[in-house]
């Protein structure tokens with residue numbers, strides 16, 4: 001039976017938080033603080049419930065009509081198309097502040113907004129399913145696919161692949177492009193048979209990559225050219241990557257102005273080692289072999305020692321500052337122990353999940369590092385994904401010195 005709720009907050013992951021008549025917390029996808037909504041409870045747990053939105057009885061101040069027509073047919077690609085652009089930024093800043101306070105035990109954290117990046121026409125990487133040889137997203141709150149005629153958040157070079165690409169019998173596809181060099185690469189699972197894309201677009205099957213075939217494209221960010229192999233990570237839009245580099249550079253210059261030795265943990269193809277690290281002695285640690293090979297190519301002119309290792313098996317070397325950009329799981333105990341063992345008194349952490357930021361902030365505090373400000377970089381507008389650059393400093397002789 002549907003119930004009426006008035007959400008009062010946003011949770012990590014983007015659902016609205018409300019309380020039902022019994023005071024139990026209910027998470028509602030698609031609702032917003034300030035809305036009055038009718039929902040159907042879909043999952044009941046002891047401490048909370050989850051519910052689907054049935055109707056918006058009265059819209060709150062942050063709700064807008066989704067700009068993308070595919071949301072109406074259930075596309076789950078974005079998640080926050082119904083949230084006004086400025087409100088998206090405010091809600092993300094609020095989430096970061098909350099996790100730093102609640103999980104990181106930071107008192108009155110300073111959390112700033114990065115530059116206002118355009119919400120549409122910017123994404124240079126899209127991952128999707130293939131249905132009837134067409135690109136598809138997952139349907140909202142489902143594993144089922146939904147094909148889309150186009151994708152407004154995608155860069156035009158990627159959107160053309162969504163519109164015109166035919167991906168044969170593939171099951172999954174990753175569309176990659178450089179906004180600045182125009183190169184495009186399509187990575188198809190399991191193989192590239194029957195794929196049709198516009199002329200000049202390189203196509204590679206996962207089967208070929210597994211046999212040792214190499215394929216890459218080049219992007220330009222922060223004044224440098226980056227080779228990015230088919231499976232190497234790269235930031236999802238170059239203007240966002242510029243903004244991340246600027247935020248990391250600002251934090252390093254503010255917290256460790258005299259740093260000569262920089263450790264770049266989870267260095268990928270070398271984005272921070274090759275920009276913020278330039279002019280310093282750098283050790284870069286990355287576990288994905290193709291990314292390390294790219295980094296060797298990208299950083300050949302710089303003083304960078306590349307180590308292919310997982311953070312947990314790396315023997316930390318001495319550093320003045322650590323830049324760490326881990327996967328969604330965050331640094332965790334192992335990563336924070338590695339940061340502390342470098343002896344660095346400053347750490348700049350790039351987090352792509354607020355929950356792991358909160359936990360890492362708590363672990364860093366236990367190792368003697370104090371939060372010294374965060375900047376939210378809105379790399380993924382129209383989605384609840386949060387990217388944040390945070391500085392941490394350890395006063396000389398701080399607790400937990402390794």
Ligand SMILES: C[S@@+](CC[C@H](N)C(=O)[O-])C[C@H]1O[C@@H](n2cnc3c(N)ncnc32)[C@H](O)[C@@H]1O
Nearest residue numbers: 233266267268271286287288310311325326327
């Ligand atoms: C979010 S990406 C960041 C890469 C790079 N900093 C950039 O901005 O392009 C995270 C990177 O960490 C690597 N990685 C994930 N877990 C790791 C671990 N335990 N040890 C070392 N590298 C790891 C991934 O392969 C990936 O390249």
